[in-house]
Each structure stands twice: as C-alpha cells, then as structure tokens.
Amino acid sequence: MDKQKKEPLIHITKRKQISKKHEWAIRLGSILIALVVCAIITTVTTHLNPISVYASMIDGSFGSERKIWALLKELSILLMVSVALAPAFKMKFWNLGGGGQVMAGVLATATCMITLDDKLSNGMLILVSLIASLAAGALWAFIPAFCKAKWNTNETLFTLMMNYVATQIVAYYIIIWESPKGSGKIGIINPNTNAGWLPTVAGKQYLLPVLISIVVTIFMYIYLKFSKHGYELSVVGESQSTARYVGINVGKVIVRTLILCGLICGLTGWLLVAGTDHTMTTTLEAGRGFLGVMVAWLAHFNPIGMILSGLLMVFMSRGGSEISTAFGLNNSFGDILTGVILFFVIGSEFFINYQMHFRKSHGKEAADV
C-alpha cells in the first residue's frame, strides 16, 4: 500500500550541514536572480536600459568622494545600531527599541548643546554630552530589561512602546527650543559658535563616526566571540533553564546586555547630533532601529558580517535615490528594486537552511535555488 502512495512533487528537509562555499554560492546566486528580475521590471515599466540603471546606482554610492563619504557615514551609523542590537537578539531578547534608545541619546546630546553652550568650554561640553547620551541610552534600555528580568514583561511590546515615548519627549523639547520661534524646528544647533560639535579629523567631516563605528564593531566581535559575557548571553539565548542550571544569573545577564546595547545606541545618538547632523528632529533616527534588526539578522549576529549586510542596505537606499535623480523617476521605483533584492536575499536564507527534493531527482542537491 505504501508504495502505491503518490510521492509529493517537492519535499523539503532541513539541512544538517552546509559548507561555507555552498552557502555563499546560494547567496550570490540569489542576488544574481534578483538583479535579473529587477532588470525585467525596469525594462517593462520604464523602458530604460537596466545596465545603465545599475550603473547609476553604483554612481550614486561611489560616484564621487563626497558620495563615498556620505555612504560611509550612513553605513557607520546603521552599523552602530545593528551592532548594538546583536547581543540582545543573540540572547533572544527581542529589542525593537533601538530607535528609542538612539533618540534618548539624541535628546541628551541636544539638551547639553543647547543649555550648556555658554557655560562650559567646548571640550568639556563634548565630554558632558557624551556622558549624558551614554546614560540616556542605557537608561532607555535598562527600563524594559529590568522589568523583563524582574516580572518577565513582554520585551517586544515594552521596547516598542519606549520608542514612541522617546519620540514624543523629543517632539516636546523641539517646541520648547524651536528656532526661529513658531517654526516647529530646532534648525542647526549653535550654527555660529559650533559649540559641542565634534571636531573634524584629518579634514574629513565624517571620518570620526567611521572610526568610532569600526572600533565599536571590533569590540562587539571580540565581546561576543571571546568574552565570558558573550558566552553567557548565548547560553541564555539557547535555553534559560540550561543557563540557570549552570549557575548563570539570567536576570543579571539580561540587564547587563541591554545596558551595553543602550550605551552603544546612546553613543550613536551622540554621533548623530554632535557629529553629523547638528540638529534634533523626531525623525533623526530614521527607522534605523528596525533596519538594524534586519542587518543584524542577515549577518547571523556576526558584527563583521554586518558590515556587508549594512553596506547592502545603505547601497540600495543611496542607489535608489540616485536613479530617481538621474532618470527623473519617482523615488518609489528605487524602493521597488530594493524590495525585490531584499526579498531574494532574505529568501536565500531559506535555501541555506533547508533542502528541496524533487520527485525524480531523489536525494540529489539538484535544485537549490
């Protein structure tokens, strides 16, 4: 009877082992297919030559010295947020509050720059704003972590809500400090004195954020890979019961990890206000708290891998806006191409983790992608 039963056309099994080479072949293959699909969409809907569209995306990211610096700055900020989120996610603490933690740092920095600009020397002001932003970011992460550790509250909702609280407090202070009055905007803070602005390193405006993000990324790589803390949080992530059994204080690990996360997010907020943008708006964080989750996840929480996944995201967004300028297209077109490419990149993870078996090619790895 069993032999009479019809075998399904495709069946899916979980892969036991996959070589690095095979893994990357699948990834690159999926990107290639995505590019082909995008090319078809481009040709059909806009009648443009897809090769020139791709060329202008590359030009938008790497076309001039200024564009490369802008790309590196964007990458640095995004990377910092992603790196900050990685340990929490590795611990299976779903921290969706990266954005709020950045905004807390933003608010703290802007507060120092606006209220203390004539009371402290420039160096002291930068130092005070740095400490304030670190503290604010850490506090914003500590609150949900403490409640999780103490009362097992739902961290997903809690961190998400903290984003809105941070944004609204920022909105409140924007009205208090708006300049000019009645505009609803702060504008550039200390435009004439540049008090509290980070110095430019080697004449390059964005070099400092880039350097700081490299240091933070390497630190996080070492922290997760080689430190006792890093090991403890991965045990907590695998199984809280196991962690308890081997004598790890789960609550303490959660709070400690989230404070680290908040510190880095606060630092990011500090870089945004004192280093790059010199203003405070409710949208300064620009969704990086969520985008960072994707960047971290795509890289399997490996900080070095996040450089690549982050670069992909920033490249897509800058390239997307370049094609709208170069070809007079609506910005949504860039978003469509980004969506298609991300769909394939994320989809490739499925084929890395699972194997498809077709009815005839039984047991072979014929059609992986």
Added chain:
Amino acid sequence: MKKRLIALMICLAMVMMPMLAACGGGSSDGGDSGEAEGKMKVGLITLHDENSTYDNNFLASFQESCDKMGVEAVIKKNVPEGQECYDAAGEMVDDGCKLIFSDSFGHQGFMLQAAKDNPDVQFVSCTGDNALVAGVDNYHNAFASIYEGRYLAGVAAGMKLNEIKEAGNLKGDTPKMGYVGAFTYAEVVSGYTSFYLGAKSVCPDVTMDVTFTGSWYDETAEKEGANKLIQGGCDLISQHADSMGAPTACEEAGIPDVSYNGSTKSAAPNTYIISSKINWSPFYEYAIAAVQNGEAIDTNWTGTLDTDSVQLTELNEDVAAEGTAAKLEEVEAGLKDGSIHVFDTSTFTVEGKHLDSYLADVEADEAYEHETEVISDGYFHESEFRSAPYFDIQIDGINLLDTNFG
C-alpha cells in the same frame, strides 16, 4: 580560525577600498566639472515629490524655467530636512551646479551650512527666513507676497457670502467663514488674516473661525477640520494646508470653498470658487539670469502681483457670485498701484483698538525679539523687511478654535 581571519581581512578590505578610491577620486571630479562648460547646471531640492501639491508647485515650473533659460535642471526629490539636505546640496556642487534652490523651510539651516562651505555657488532657501541675519553673500531667501493673492481670494469669498445673505440662506444671523490652517505660525496667520480682510472689505459683518491640523499634509485631519467648521455653522471654507481634505469635505457638504496651491475644480466642481498660488517661475528665471550675468541675487527676494509671482487660478463662474471677475480686476489694480493695502490699519482692530505701531520679529535669530517697527503710513508692511511673512497679530473678528505649533 584561518578562514575567519581571511573573512575579516576581506571585510576590512571592502570597507577600506571605497576610502582609498575616495582619495583618488577627488582629482578626476574637478576635471569633470570643467569639461561640462556648455550648459550651466541648476539644482532643486524638494522635501516630497509630485504627490504633494506644495512640492509639485515648485517642481512643475522648475523644468520649464530651466528649459527657457537654457540651463540644465538637476532635481533631488524626497530630501529630508536634515544632514541629507547638506549632502544633497554638496553632491549638486560636485555635479557642477552653480545655483541651488531648496523648497522647504526646514532645509534652510543645512542650505546655509552648504553655502558657507561652497562660496562659489549660489544657494537659495525658498520660504526661508534666516538670510537676513546670516549675512552670507551667496545665501538667499525668497518668498512671494501671497497675502495679496489671499486678499483677492477673500474678496471673492466675501462676494459669495453677500449672495448667500441676500438669498436668506445664511446658517446664522451674520456670515461666518471657516479656515483650516496647518500651524499657528506667522506664515499661516498672515495668510488667514489677509483672506479675512479681503472678505471683510466687501462683506463688513463677516467673522471667521480657524482650526489647525498640526501638519502641512494630513488629508484626514484637514477633512475633519473642515467638517468641524461646517457643523459649527460656517457658510464658506478656505484652507492653508496641502492636501485635498478641505475641498472634498466642502464638496460633500455642498459648502463653497476657496482653495490654495492650485485649482481644485476637477475634484469639487460644485463648490470650488477660486484659489491663490505662488508662481515660482519669475524667481527661478531672475535668479538664473543673475548667475548667468554674474550679478548678485537679492538676499531677500519677494515676488508680487507685478512680477506675476502671485496668481489666482481659474474662477469657477458656476459657484462664484455675479460680478466677481470684474471686482477682482478692480481690487488687483488697486493693490498694484498702491491705493489698496492688504493690512491697512484702519480696516481692522486688535482688542477693539486700531494699531498705530507694531514691532515684528523680522530678524529670525535666537533672541526672538520683536525688534522692527513695521507699521507706517497707515498700514502693516508685510514681506518688505524680509521675504518670509511676519504678520502674527490676532485681530478682532477672527476666532481661533485651537492652536497648534507642531
């Protein structure tokens, strides 16, 4: 471990590569801009895209003006009011642009920063108000005396109210208008006051209720605001916000509407009367010509009815009161020759008294002092000391239902 080391090296290489390329790229860029000497390039940075009536008003005429002046248009849309604006302006400079416009108020700080860093390129923050204080030679502001356009639109509204009154169809004892504003800023206050004074000039017993949405573009809030005003007994509605919310609410309720930014006749054929808008072409062309001829651009440029910067869009004869077109022509001529002033102090009172002096906050600095005397010769001199509006007085007859500063 070896493999990981290699992966690490590759990643670092990927990061460093663009940096190295950056160092090499600098010199070739300079060559590029020298090559493209044939056509001057002019840039425009907009906050949103064509889907916003406000940005569309900038975009539509820009390409046309550039074609007319024989320059190449470079457009960047959806640029937020942050460091992105500075970067976008910088990219335009690299691209060879000699003149760069931005369309949103919040861009101004970043445009000013870009102007300081690129002294050879001219920057204009349209609707901005900080050029006067900044004192940077290559940084400018521009606006138009849109209050004159709103005054004229108000005249059309007042005539419609007279018609409703004569027919005995007023909702209350006296005619009442409603106004949906975005924020309680000088720009909006100046706008609704001029509209009200226009209506009052032909319909002396009119009053007006104003509500604010707290957003330049929020279709739902604008529609709700208009409905609230209609339920509150308003006989006619106007708005200063960028969506179709108020016009569609009026069409559904059958209440006449004076629109903004362009005609909304196609969406509201039975209620649309007229609309006022700023035409940016004369300014674009003036600024481009100035750069072409090596002349200086005004620090504060204010377009007027005379420069055709302030326009009324088509009058809907089916809805407007009889004789509106003729009356509008007469008032427009009066505004042009100076026999009529929009903010004539004899036409309005503040807490029952006529004003003979007012200090306005013209210098948009951190002090917020009202430092400049703006009333003389019997009228408030709007947009003369700087292009952006600064009339922020609450006059009698206008009732604010709420305020919203963002």
